[in-house]
Amino acid sequence: MYRYDSYDQSIVDARVEEFRDQVQRRLAGQLTEDQFKPLRLMNGLYLQLHAYMLRVAIPYGTLNARQMRKLGEIARKYDRGYGHFTTRTNLQYNWIKLADAPDILAELATVEMHAIQTSGNCIRNISSDQYAGVSADEVADPRPWAELLRQWSTFHPEFTYLPRKFKICVIASEEDRAAMKLHDIGLKLVSRDGQVGAEVYAGGGMGRTPMVAPLIRDFVPEDEIVPYLEACLRVYNRYGRRDNKYKARIKILVHELGVQEYKRQVEDEFAHMRELGLNPPVEELARIRLFFANPAYEQGLSEEIDRADPAFALWVDRQVAAHKQPGYAIVNISLKPRGGIPGDASAEQIELVADLAEQYSLDELRVTHAQNLVLPHVKKADLYAIWQKLDEAGLAEANLDLITDIIACPGLDYCSLANARSIPLAQKLSERFADTGRQKELGELKVKISGCINACGHHHAGHIGVLGVDRKGVENFQLSLGGSGAEDASVGQITGPGFSEDGVVEAIEKVTDLYLAQREEGERFLDTYRRIGMKPFKEAIYG
Amino acid sequence: MKILTGNDLGTGDVIWWAGDGWSRQVGDSVDVGDKGEELARSEEAALRVVGAYVIDATVTDEGVRPAHIKDRIRALGPTVRPDLTLKPNDADAGNWVI
Amino acid sequence: MVEFLSFRDGEATQEPAVTVESFTGQSNSTAVRIEAGEDARELLPYIDRLSLVEVNFPAYGDGRGYSAARILREAGYQGELRAVGDVLVDQLVAMRRCGFDSFRPDKALDDAAVERALNRYADVYQKTVDGRRPVWANRHPESING
Numbered sequence: 001m002y003r004y005d006s007y008d009q010s011i012v013d014a015r016v017e018e019f020r021d022q023v024q025r026r027l028a029g030q031l032t033e034d035q036f037k038p039l040r041l042m043n044g045l046y047l048q049l050h051a052y053m054l055r056v057a058i059p060y061g062t063l064n065a066r067q068m069r070k071l072g073e074i075a076r077k078y079d080r081g082y083g084h085f086t087t088r089t090n091l092q093y094n095w096i097k098l099a100d101a102p103d104i105l106a107e108l109a110t111v112e113m114h115a116i117q118t119s120g121n122c123i124r125n126i127s128s129d130q131y132a133g134v135s136a137d138e139v140a141d142p143r144p145w146a147e148l149l150r151q152w153s154t155f156h157p158e159f160t161y162l163p164r165k166f167k168i169c170v171i172a173s174e175e176d177r178a179a180m181k182l183h184d185i186g187l188k189l190v191s192r193d194g195q196v197g198a199e200v201y202a203g204g205g206m207g208r209t210p211m212v213a214p215l216i217r218d219f220v221p222e223d224e225i226v227p228y229l230e231a232c233l234r235v236y237n238r239y240g241r242r243d244n245k246y247k248a249r250i251k252i253l254v255h256e257l258g259v260q261e262y263k264r265q266v267e268d269e270f271a272h273m274r275e276l277g278l279n280p281p282v283e284e285l286a287r288i289r290l291f292f293a294n295p296a297y298e299q300g301l302s303e304e305i306d307r308a309d310p311a312f313a314l315w316v317d318r319q320v321a322a323h324k325q326p327g328y329a330i331v332n333i334s335l336k337p338r339g340g341i342p343g344d345a346s347a348e349q350i351e352l353v354a355d356l357a358e359q360y361s362l363d364e365l366r367v368t369h370a371q372n373l374v375l376p377h378v379k380k381a382d383l384y385a386i387w388q389k390l391d392e393a394g395l396a397e398a399n400l401d402l403i404t405d406i407i408a409c410p411g412l413d414y415c416s417l418a419n420a421r422s423i424p425l426a427q428k429l430s431e432r433f434a435d436t437g438r439q440k441e442l443g444e445l446k447v448k449i450s451g452c453i454n455a456c457g458h459h460h461a462g463h464i465g466v467l468g469v470d471r472k473g474v475e476n477f478q479l480s481l482g483g484s485g486a487e488d489a490s491v492g493q494i495t496g497p498g499f500s501e502d503g504v505v506e507a508i509e510k511v512t513d514l515y516l517a518q519r520e521e522g523e524r525f526l527d528t529y530r531r532i533g534m535k536p537f538k539e540a541i542y543g
Numbered sequence: 544m545k546i547l548t549g550n551d552l553g554t555g556d557v558i559w560w561a562g563d564g565w566s567r568q569v570g571d572s573v574d575v576g577d578k579g580e581e582l583a584r585s586e587e588a589a590l591r592v593v594g595a596y597v598i599d600a601t602v603t604d605e606g607v608r609p610a611h612i613k614d615r616i617r618a619l620g621p622t623v624r625p626d627l628t629l630k631p632n633d634a635d636a637g638n639w640v641i
Numbered sequence: 642m643v644e645f646l647s648f649r650d651g652e653a654t655q656e657p658a659v660t661v662e663s664f665t666g667q668s669n670s671t672a673v674r675i676e677a678g679e680d681a682r683e684l685l686p687y688i689d690r691l692s693l694v695e696v697n698f699p700a701y702g703d704g705r706g707y708s709a710a711r712i713l714r715e716a717g718y719q720g721e722l723r724a725v726g727d728v729l730v731d732q733l734v735a736m737r738r739c740g741f742d743s744f745r746p747d748k749a750l751d752d753a754a755v756e757r758a759l760n761r762y763a764d765v766y767q768k769t770v771d772g773r774r775p776v777w778a779n780r781h782p783e784s785i786n787g
Contacts, residue, residue, distance in 0.1 A: 005780070007764045007776040007779065007780070008776075010763055010764055011762065011764055011766070011776075014761050014762045014763070017761065018758075018761050021754075021757060022731065025754070026552075027552065027553060027590070029588075029590050030751075033587065033593055033594070035701075035729060038701075038702055039731055047550055047555065047593060047594055048555075049557070049613070049616060049617050049621075050555070050557060050617065050620060050621065051550070051554070051555035051556065051557075052550075052555040080627055095555075095627075096555065097553060097554045097555055098552065098553055098554070098555060099553045099554070121702065121704075151766045151776070151777075152766060152767060154766050155735070155762075155765070155766065155767075156766075156767055157707060157734070157735035157736075157738035157739050157767070157769055158704075158707045158708055158711050158735075158739055158769070159704070159707075160704060160707070160732075160735050161701070161702050161703065161704025161707065162704055163704075234708050237704055237705060237707070237708050238680075238705055238708050242703060242705075272715070276715060276768070277768060278767070278768050280775075280777035280781075281777065281781050281784035282784075283780075283781045283784045284777040284780060284781060287780065287781075341623055341624075412612070412613060412616060413616060413621035413622055413623050413624075414621055416613075418613075421616075421622060421623075423621075423623045424622065424623060427623070473610070473611055473612070474612075475612065
């Protein structure tokens with residue numbers, strides 16, 4: 001994975017000192033909260049319900065053991081012993097003191113980490129595919145592009161005060177494991193005539209007005225990606241709405257101009273930008289690529305997995321994915337234990353995963369947008385030993401992409417933007433559907449819960465989605481069906497009137513019962529829904 | 544009644560206006576009448592609070608009760624982590640929030 | 642405290658800046674003020690006769706002025722490019738990088754804070770109009786773009 005050189009390190013170190021200065025000015029009263037707020041947001045520091053919350057960047061969801069250990073250490077030293085992995089593959093600490101924030105950033109900088117641009121109206125963490133570099137279906141590892149663009153977007157002087165936040169995702173396979181089409185800009189690497197470049201999608205997003213990003217350019221070669229993105233961002237910076245926070249994302253601009261007009265404006269700007277020498281030389285992407293070269297895989301390893309232990313076998317079938325290299329496997333670690341808080345990990349669990357990554361995964365681990373973890377380079381021969389350790393630590397739930405692999409935002413238990421609590425609902429669903437046989441029977445079923453319309457829980461992209469609302473001071477839950485964040489991206493449809501927390505659990509059970517009754521051979525829930533439509537589900541739920 | 548709440552600027556702790564200063568206990572809240580906004584601004588200027596706002600509350604047998612569930616969650620702590628709330632040993636504390 | 646900051650040699654333009662609308666209608670003004678929502682490209686036919694372009698930042702979170710500045714410099718404008726309005730010391734570096742070379746903020750800036758801000762970052766990641774070598778150019782000095 002990428003390692004900082006002295007330039008990268010000096011930039012992060014300078015940022016720490018800049019923020020230390022800004023905090024000091026705030027605490028001394030030289031900056032008002034209105035002046036300070038955008039500055040602290042650009043360092044990932046929110047003021048939430050119970051304390052300050054710090055969102056640490058995990059660039060394209062990749063980290064090593066040393067970094068993971070530091071995250072555990074910070075949880076213990078500055079927080080309350082745990083962290084929360086988010087749907088943008090970052091980590092959140094919920095109990096931070098403002099006065100400690102500069103020191104925390106300084107400690108992160110010692111392991112090449114930061115909280116730069118994890119909030120604010122700027123370009124955010126660039127996300128990618130959690131199987132990048134190890135899946136046979138990719139055209140090329142998308143992460144070198146993600147790293148190139150991370151650097152390009154860091155403190156970009158023209159795009160630091162955009163109308164709203166800006167999220168970019170890079171993938172490199174037909175299967176979309178990162179919800180690319182639901183980003184402000186999504187890049188899909190493709191190969192055309194032996195050249196690798198990107199299809200560019202723009203104007204996706206969730207929130208109040210969910211939209212699937214349309215394709216705006218069929219191919220941008222790697223040596224033009226920077227001027228092309230500068231053109232996209234400049235048009236947005238100049239013409240994105242600034243009058244209404246809820247209409248300020250690029251998806252609204254693309255929708256209001258129309259795709260063709262937005263494309264045309266970008267092409268005009270691109271024609272101008274491509275002459276300015278903005279793209280790094282090809283040697284730079286080549287330099288970055290070296291960090292993502294195949295590790296020294298061992299050859300001639302055994303493909304045997306001893307399935308004698310039935311619990312282990314169940315876990316292998318669910319959590320282990322095929323690796324491109326013979327003898328190796330990809331391990332998915334569930335952060336969705338039965339009745340647990342989705343995406344949360346204790347400092348002990350964080351440290352265990354760090355150890356496993358170091359010992360068994362060539363010192364690398366990944367975070368997924370579904371709030372789970374991945375060990376990307378595991379020898380099949382080591383699977384049993386890993387499973388045993390995960391099992392001891394409560395990390396061996398075998399529920400990847402099943403109904404209890406729920407995505408949930410922190411919700412009203414933590415977040416000042418929320419209208420309802422999302423975690424207790426996730427816990428109830430997890431208990432209700434806990435039976436292993438039942439889960440297996442239901443198969444792939446992605447449940448996503450957001451505590452408010454900001455949709456951090458990606459509910460629009462849930463096969464079953466739940467949105468928490470405030471109905472005259474009482475928590476209420478809207479149910480939606482048929483969303484997808486994969487390559488077949490779609491926005492879920494609301495079923496009808498909302499429910500209480502227990503009511504929505506019942507409603508979901510009716511939905512799953514109907515699916516089982518109606519499905520045809522090989523159909524996932526999403527397929528059955530798409531075939532039979534909302535009407536039968538509505539009847540089942542509301543009678 | 545109207546009470547005033549916010550977060551401590553340096554620590555981020557949830558705090559409640561208790562008349563002569565800020566308290567971490569919602570039960571110490573006093574009625575600010577129509578002086579809440581003014582108080583919020585002056586306390587913010589004095590760096591003793593950030594993000595202060597006025598809310599409705601009632602006095603019950605269990606003490607001061609904020610009208611909205613969000614502020615009751617702020618008063619106690621996350622309902623899903625009783626161990627991290629202000630009353631980790633009180634098994635019924637969560638019921639007060641809801 | 643600093644009320645006016647300039648990085649240009651010589652005297653700053655004292656001429657009052659007219660609106661874009663009046664400017665494009667007049668023949669003798671050499672100073673113009675762009676509001677946040679106005680299109681800097683309207684000035685491109687006239688950049689040779691401009692000595693001052695003021696760009697207004699009505700709220701420092703309104704980042705349109707950064708694009709306006711960079712567009713003008715990309716087109717070859719060499720006169721004074723001044724950021725006015727809600728400008729804090731925290732925006733100076735990004736503004737300089739987009740081509741601003743003078744500043745008249747609504748609220749005076751602290752000299753020491755200005756000094757610290759300007760000297761904070763030795764390295765930059767992007768190529769823009771300020772002539773600074775981006776990090777990738779330093780990494781690959783022999784390459785075409787480097």
